[in-house]
Amino acid sequence: MNYYLLVAFSVFVASCCQMMLKQGARKSYTPWWRQYLNPWVVTGYVVLGLTMMLNIFCMSHGVQIKAVGIIEALAYLFVPFLSYICFHEKITWMKVCAIATILMGITIFFT
DSSP: OOHHHHHHHHHHHHHHHHHHHHHHHTSOOSSGGGGGSSHHHHHHHHHHHHHHHHHHHHHHTTOOHHHHHHHHTTHHHHHHHHHHHHHOOOOOHHHHHHHHHHHHHHHHHHO
16 A cells, blocks of 8 residues: 555645635634534544544554655645635635745755
């Protein structure tokens, strides 16, 4: 089994969890504490915890922490793409340049 692809999958799922958290934050509830206990938020945090355990599982099967850091940088690609699809947020050229700069810095730092 390719554990590196499994880490990339967990990064994608964690990015989807961020979309769930935003969806939950868009609703307002009368008691303030219900804002943190609505189904979107609870599901997002539970699945986020599962992705963390999946990363630990992959690292225990030989994936180096250095590689996990590089693969987790894919979230900088997944989150803007998913936010564009789910919430119709704009992707400007400034964001594209910032994402490219971050990815280049991570690549240079970890190689």
